[in-house]
Amino acid sequence: MTTREIQDEIVRLKKEKNICVLAHAYMTRDICEVADYVGDSFGLSQQAAKGDADTVIMCGVRFMAETCKLLSPQKKVILSSPVAGCPMAEQIEKEELTALKETYPGYTMVCYINTTTDLKTECDVCVTSSSAVKIIKKIENDKILFVPDCNLGAFVKAQVPEKQFAFIRGGCPTHLRISVDDVKRAKELHPNALILMHPECHPRVAALADYLGSTTGIMDYAEKSEHKEFLIGTENSIIQHLQYLCPDKSFYPVSKDCVCHNMRVTTLMDVLRCVKGEGGEEIFLSDETMKKAKRCIDEMLRLG
Numbered sequence: 533m534t535t536r537e538i539q540d541e542i543v544r545l546k547k548e549k550n551i552c553v554l555a556h557a558y559m560t561r562d563i564c565e566v567a568d569y570v571g572d573s574f575g576l577s578q579q580a581a582k583g584d585a586d587t588v589i590m591c592g593v594r595f596m597a598e599t600c601k602l603l604s605p606q607k608k609v610i611l612s613s614p615v616a617g618c619p620m621a622e623q624i625e626k627e628e629l630t631a632l633k634e635t636y637p638g639y640t641m642v643c644y645i646n647t648t649t650d651l652k653t654e655c656d657v658c659v660t661s662s663s664a665v666k667i668i669k670k671i672e673n674d675k676i677l678f679v680p681d682c683n684l685g686a687f688v689k690a691q692v693p694e695k696q697f698a699f700i701r702g703g704c705p706t707h708l709r710i711s712v713d714d715v716k717r718a719k720e721l722h723p724n725a726l727i728l729m730h731p732e733c734h735p736r737v738a739a740l741a742d743y744l745g746s747t748t749g750i751m752d753y754a755e756k757s758e759h760k761e762f763l764i765g766t767e768n769s770i771i772q773h774l775q776y777l778c779p780d781k782s783f784y785p786v787s788k789d790c791v792c793h794n795m796r797v798t799t800l801m802d803v804l805r806c807v808k809g810e811g812g813e814e815i816f817l818s819d820e821t822m823k824k825a826k827r828c829i830d831e832m833l834r835l836g
């Protein structure tokens with residue numbers, strides 16, 4: 533089958549079976565083209581919750597499919613590739629989180645959305661990369677324990693100096709592959725390019741950015757900017773998306789190594805198998821777990 537034939541079959545089956553396909557912005561172009569929504573994990577889950585599809589297929593990683601299930605408990609939610617996990621979301625065990633609470637009494641435990649549902653059951657407030665600063669500013673408590681990404685944490689801390697922060701040594705292995713030397717080399721090659729980076733990068737690297745923001749933040753910035761050349765310091769898949777979105781602009785990777793293999797594991801054939809009902813993994817979470825994990829998401833929505 534050609535790519536086009538596979539895509540047509542996916543679209544046909546989606547309509548026939550009332551299926552919604554979600555694609556994180558780090559998916560490849562062939563997958564994004566058949567998706568009902570493309571974006572960041574929380575935005576996708578919110579879109580799916582608003583719709584009336586019976587089944588939702590999440591093309592992304594496991595915590596994203598779990599978030600989708602938390603927001604749409606009545607829907608059948610399928611993770612397109614069962615092996616797609618997020619190393620950062622699984623960097624800490626629930627028991628370690630419980631122990632941290634004892635080490636930091638009186639702190640509000642804030643978790644990045646990139647955490648397992650099990651971890652979310654222990655957290656007070658959840659944040660996304662685009663909402664973290666806004667939400668944390670609004671938390672009544674001045675003491676914040678932020679898990680698991682200390683790099684995103686440092687980005688928030690710099691913008692919320694009035695609060696006291698505690699971190700653990702967690703982070704995204706993909707974004708941490710970008711080094712200061714990578715940025716310098718890329719800038720030498722493209723001296724007129726603006727550097728757009730994700731706050732999951734190491735703070736020494738992030739300090740060299742002209743703009744720091746979430747994936748959707750980076751995409752919006754590049755689209756609206758009058759500038760013509762950009763160096764992209766986040767997962768390299770968005771370079772191709774940006775190139776289609778803004779054909780008159782040029783986009784270059786800061787590092788050839790900023791590739792998330794977990795995000796790249798899903799193929800168009802996986803999506804076809806899922807819509808046929810032959811592939812992926814259905815997400816099951818107990819009512820008790822969903823109730824507990826949803827609290828920190830509801831708190832984010834209340835504060836936001």
Ligand code: 13P
Nearest residue numbers: 572573660661746747748
């Ligand atoms: P955002 O899409 O929320 O910016 O997150 C980046 C990421 O690493 C997703 O796994």
Ligand code: SF4
Nearest residue numbers: 618619620704706792
């Ligand atoms: Fe996880 Fe980083 Fe991959 Fe996102 S890019 S899924 S945070 S490892």
